[in-house]
Amino acid sequence: MSEAAKWYVIHTYSGYENKVAQNIEKVVENRKLHELIQEVRVPTEKAEEITDGKTKEVERKTYPGYVLVKMVMNDDSWYVVRNTRGCTGFVGPASEPTPLSEEEVQKLFGVEVSTVSVDFKVGDNVRISGTAMDGFIGVVQNINLDDRSVDLLVSMFGRETPTTLPISQVVRVED
Structure with a gap:
């Protein structure tokens, strides 16, 4: 394999993040594209919500409307992701897929943030x-x-x- 997989951000319809991620994973499984599309993630964070004095831990999407995909960019992988139902395209200038930098990836996955919200x-x-x-x-x-x-x-x-x-x-x- 000549090219290394990089993380890309894809834009989805709001509320379809998990469905898009599942659909991509299903296509990868069915077509045996594991070398091309290696990982699909919906960025989430654990947060505490305090309502009526009761604390409960919830998981909420860090970036609603976006899914992260670790993939080797070529025509096949681009086609699979781009034609997934609910996906509106890659994030980048003129919808050109732009990989995330190492710092951005570290920022996204390196630190788990816990937030508190009150009513x-x-x-x-x-x-x-x-x-x-x-x-x-x-x-x-x-x-x-x-x-x-x-x-x-x-x-x-x-x-x-x-x-x-x-x-x-x-x-x-x-x-």
Whole structure:
């Protein structure tokens, strides 16, 4: 084999990323093209979503609408990928397939990123749960996703009291 496989990015219809990846893998299997198309990935990340004080881990697409393919670029491999249902083309100037650089590949696969999302924002009223201040209502002043805490202004005994709590001990109050 003279040419080394490189990573390419293909654009898909939004929501079709997994289907496109499965279809490419199925064609590779059926036509025995393992040397040409070596790997297909939908970039995802693990994230924590905190809703109503409950934390759950979800996997979400890092780049919706894109699939990564490690392949040797030639007419056959280009044709297979380009004519996969749901695929709208390769990413590159004038839809010319452009391989990712080593740095880009390292950035995509080298580090696993974990993010946190919350169902409230600065200015929202929240109820405190699971602490000595259980049931008190506070106003969100600041959300610190890095250390997973939230700064609140809590009205206690007629006075505004600033406090910092873990995100998991705060539940958004429905308006």
